[in-house]
Amino acid sequence: MFGAYTAYVLACYGAAALFMGGLAFWLLFERSRLMKKLKDYSDSAAGGPVSRSKSHD
């Protein structure tokens, strides 16, 4: 495809896709994990002030 440099070019684009995809996946995973934990706290203290702390907004 790119002559003698095909492997080098594809390795670079592959590394970029892997790292950036990994970063995006990690951020999405982290968000879902945090939201679940916050929901657990919110459920365990239902109605209490802990579930809606304005000071941390």
Place this chain on the structure above:
Amino acid sequence: MFQFANPTRFFSLADRVQPWIAVLSLLLIVTGLYEGLFIAPPDYQQGDAVRIMYVHVPFAWLSMACYSVMTLAAIGLLVFRHPLADLAHEAATPMGAIFTALALLTGAIWGKPMWGTWWVWDARLTSVLVLFVMYLGLMALRQAFDEPSRGAKAVAVLTLIGVINIPIIKFSVEWWNTLHQGASVFRLDGPTIHMDLLRPLLVSALGFTLLFIALHLYAMKNVMLRRRLEGLKKREAFKSEGPMFKEGA
């Protein structure tokens, strides 16, 4: 700037614009990389290996841009005590490390066919490696403090000290005799790259920059949620165990 000092207001706006920025960034990246891979002509000296430029150069630029964002955040924290500054700093640090790692990795892969070696200790490569170590050091330093606010100040101070490396990276190819080529885009006398090669590079770089902005906004909110969770945990622990030091004890 200070009207967005309220995190709730800031994240309300960020949540609305962030998906649009992400979509636009992906469109630009796909366009730029497609043009770079299949439409742009090969370089007269480097041949098709020049196509590595369309990922290597944006990551190299972003590795420095990310540190510049962290420097502004450090100033925002130390001078203005802006409540979002430390969130922005903490969120940007691992992203900067990833961009720098990618710049080093793609640079090494480009260096092997062009220079005949993966690595040389020339000024540009070494100063970028120092930047990568700086990012790792900043992440480690933040984790080393039990009190988050003290850790935030420490990393802000270290960030301001480390910013000296950014002009060193930029001008290393002029100050020293390096194997790495000199500047060919941001020059006072204009770019030395032909427009057929430059256009996909700029499109790709703009796309990756917008992707960085979108991911950074997302990561900032993650940091805020994590801190809220830690605050709740501490409050729960305080409620169940009581204060460590009681009056009169």
